[in-house]
Amino acid sequence: xxxxxxxxxxxxxxxxxxxxxxxxxxxxxxxxxxxxxxxxxxxxxxxxxxxxxxxxxxxxxxxxxxxxxxxxxxxxxxxxxxxxxxxxxxxxxxxxxxxxxxxxxxxxxxxxxxxxxxxxxxxxxxxxxxxxxxxxxxxxxxxxxxxxxxxxxxxxxxxxxxxxxxxxxxxxxxxxxxxxxxxxxxxxxxxxxxxxxxxxxxxxxxxxxxxxxxxxxxxxxxxxxxxxxxxxxxxxxxxxxx
Numbered sequence: 001x002x003x004x005x006x007x008x009x010x011x012x013x014x015x016x017x018x019x020x021x022x023x024x025x026x027x028x029x030x031x032x033x034x035x036x037x038x039x040x041x042x043x044x045x046x047x048x049x050x051x052x053x054x055x056x057x058x059x060x061x062x063x064x065x066x067x068x069x070x071x072x073x074x075x076x077x078x079x080x081x082x083x084x085x086x087x088x089x090x091x092x093x094x095x096x097x098x099x100x101x102x103x104x105x106x107x108x109x110x111x112x113x114x115x116x117x118x119x120x121x122x123x124x125x126x127x128x129x130x131x132x133x134x135x136x137x138x139x140x141x142x143x144x145x146x147x148x149x150x151x152x153x154x155x156x157x158x159x160x161x162x163x164x165x166x167x168x169x170x171x172x173x174x175x176x177x178x179x180x181x182x183x184x185x186x187x188x189x190x191x192x193x194x195x196x197x198x199x200x201x202x203x204x205x206x207x208x209x210x211x212x213x214x215x216x217x218x219x220x221x222x223x224x225x226x227x228x229x230x231x232x233x234x235x236x237x238x239x240x241x242x
Contacts (some may be wrong), residue, residue: 003225005030008082010074012036012065012122013092016043017189018139021213022089023047025221031087032056034078036063038092057081065092065118075125085129087224090119091139093157097150108153115157119164123179132176135224138165139216140183142239158183162235169233178232180223185239187211206241 009026013019014035020043026033033051037044037060044060051058059081063074078085094114096107119138130136143151144158162181169179186201188210193201202208219238222228 002028002030003227004221007031007086007224008084009033009087009089009224010036010078010085010122010126011089011091012118013038014089015041015047015060017191018184018187018213018216019091020047021217022091022220025214025217026087026224027051027054027056027058029221029225031224032058032082034059034061034081036061036065036074038062038064065122066113068121071121071125074122075129078126079129084131085126086134088123088126088130088136089139089220090122090136092118093139095151095154098153099150100152103153111153112157115154116160116164119161123168130177133226133229134177135228136168136177136179137220137223138179138181140181140235142183142185142237142242144183165235166233173232178223178228180228180232181235182216182219182223183235183237183239184216185211185237185242187213187216189213201242204242205239209240211238211240
């Protein structure tokens with residue numbers, strides 16, 4: 001038996017990048033996972049094939065978590081498939097690089113809706129499926145505490161997510177539901193970074209390397225399990241000491 005055997009998890013934005021690393025960590029620890037994604041791509045197709053080869057009941061569902069009706073449909077499917085949930089991971093996010101003076105309202109709303117409103121919608125809709133011992137893990141970012149040019153909207157969304165996490169930890173704690181946030185630094189994914197960018201970030205980190213999606217997945221799996229039973233309201237920076 002592994003650490004998360006018998007746990008049922010929902011992961012938003014889980015078909016690629018950090019989200020996929022989280023899904024792999026949860027399934028490796030024994031959890032059954034329902035993954036949602038916004039659009040059908042080769043990433044969603046390959047994840048379906050990957051999960052089909054694993055023990056347990058896993059599902060990949062298309063849903064736009066910025067839309068309340070879509071979230072309700074997603075959680076209805078979670079109820080139908082699992083009956084209840086033990087873990088919710090709010091990972092779906094959006095980012096763009098725009099000077100603040102040129103930032104359109106529509107783009108501000110797109111990034112805030114995906115990074116902050118979606119966790120509100122998903123967590124609220126999931127509450128009837130969560131019981132004592134459940135864990136909500138929000139995926140934030142190191143930029144929330146340091147800021148970064150051209151990404152004011154993204155930084156605002158991630159900073160707001162810290163506040164949401166702290167408030168929900170206190171409000172849901174009496175129900176035995178824990179809420180924490182993982183703040184990644186620069187993580188290597190399938191999206192290639194220019195070599196000069198990689199070198200610059202490597203020199204900024206104490207460990208001298210970029211993070212791997214498995215580094216984030218391991219921390220999320222820990223927070224999802226019983227070993228983190230007295231840990232709530234925390235922001236855990238997984239950034240290599242940047």
